[in-house]
Amino acid sequence: MRVDIATPQTLMEFSMRPEWFDLAQKPVPRYTSYPTAAQFEDNPDADAVSSWIAGIGPSEPISVYVHVPFCEQLCWYCGCHTTVPNGYTRIGRFVDVLLKEIELWKAKLPQHGGGVHLHFGGGTPNALNPKDMLRVLDSLRDAFCIDDDAEISIELDPRTLNPEMIQSLAAGGVTRASLGVQDFNRTVQEAINRIQPFLLVKGAVEALRGADITAINFDLLYGLPHQTAESVAHSAEMAASLKPDRISAFGYAHVPWFAKHQRAIDEKTLPDTKARFDQFEALSETLVDFGYVQIGLDHFAREEDALAGALKIGALHRNFQGYTTDSCRTLIALGPSGISEFPGGFVQNAKDIRDYSESVMAGDIPHRRGVRRTDEDRLRSAVIERLMCDMQVDVAKVCQRFDVPLSHFADAFELLRGLERLGICDVTGSVVQVPVEARVLLRSVAQCFDAYSSPNAVPANRHAKAV
Ligand code: SF4
Known part of the structure; x- marks a missing residue:
């Protein structure tokens, strides 16, 4: 797979476009997991x-x-x-x-x-x-x-x-x-x-x-x-x-x-x-x-x-x-607050050191929070991970692996079209690509595939700003 790598020449041309400011200020998950800890x-x-x-x-x-x-x-x-x-x-x-x-x-x-x-x-x-x-x-x-x-x-x-x-x-x-x-x-x-x-x-x-x-x-x-x-x-x-x-x-x-x-x-x-x-x-x-x-x-x-x-x-x-x-x-x-990951879901240890310590010494691993991963989560996680890693994803290929039609992501492509008009991503057929100059807004593109936190409806203050 070809992946764009920034060069000094292209970086020289970069600047924050005024039309990106609103998006850059919005809170967005970091997508180190999906579903996210929220x-x-x-x-x-x-x-x-x-x-x-x-x-x-x-x-x-x-x-x-x-x-x-x-x-x-x-x-x-x-x-x-x-x-x-x-x-x-x-x-x-x-x-x-x-x-x-x-x-x-x-x-x-x-x-x-x-x-x-x-x-x-x-x-x-x-x-x-x-x-x-x-x-x-x-x-x-x-x-x-x-x-x-x-x-x-x-x-x-x-x-x-x-x-x-x-x-x-x-x-x-x-x-x-x-x-x-x-x-x-x-x-x-x-x-x-x-x-x-x-x-x-x-x-x-x-x-x-x-x-x-x-x-x-x-x-x-x-x-x-x-x-x-x-x-x-x-x-x-x-x-x-x-x-x-x-x-x-x-x-x-x-x-x-x-x-x-x-x-x-x-x-x-x-x-x-x-x-x-x-x-x-x-x-x-x-x-x-x-x-x-x-x-x-x-x-x-x-x-x-x-x-x-x-x-x-x-x-x-x-x-x-x-x-x-x-x-x-x-x-x-x-350790306290540690998050374990399995194909079936995530589970987090007690954050409080005393709670964590008392449970462990009583013979119990203190799992206090977590989330089960559905097939839908695994599908969306696969799309988001490729996008976050490669700055591009062929959504149809991922859909094929999970045996779902590309139309499953019709809503996501609708959101992507809005970002494409701002120059934050390119959509060609089923391939979504983030240009190097919009790299800092990569999470906002990934968010289009997030069923829990769409770019249009993000709960205030739960995540850091996009930039
Ligand atoms: S950044 Fe946080 S975790 Fe790292 S040394 Fe400072 S206080 Fe400790």
């Missing part, structure tokens, strides 16, 4: 969840996610599920609970094909001490039969990463480290309560590579207080100079009604929609100039990286971590 309901059917688990095939590979809900201090922009523990006592207790949850899953899982992806997110996974990190890694390896050549990736805060932890990660078989970088500008860092000098990040990268953890990801943010197109491009340039394999560039989602600590951010210092768009374009142009391939909505990868390879052959996937090469149908999530 459709989850309380008290998922325990029998249904048990049948999803029992339905894992005897040779089916699985993925595992571990959520560590602690950080040493809060960044004001943070939208993650995390808390500041003030010392190690709460973290130590959490490790005991996590080890118990791993045992519960070991007892529950039927025979399967082994764990091929293991990801630690948070929060800050390196909030654990090195000894506990190794205990957890060993326990996961045993309980989920993690393959020797599995990808084991971890999100790290470079400010609190020490040599002992790096040794533990290397000894535990970690293959990929994802560092939160965000921005190198001191004024921006002060405004978001995250002081992190360039040399600190450089030192972390060198130490990881020195320990043979050679696959490195960076997270960057645009849309933060005091950022400009020039400052964002400069940070991207500094980041690229360290040659990470992948870079994610997320737009800061200002949702203070949801993440209360974001009230510490002075709204007057935030860029408007046009400025956010310009920042994203400046960032993209810089990274493409440095040889990165632009992937989907917000990822960049070096040409030799597996993510860029997957894009070329149409094998890219999207899950809660964003774009991925992980093609597993089953994802088991551990």
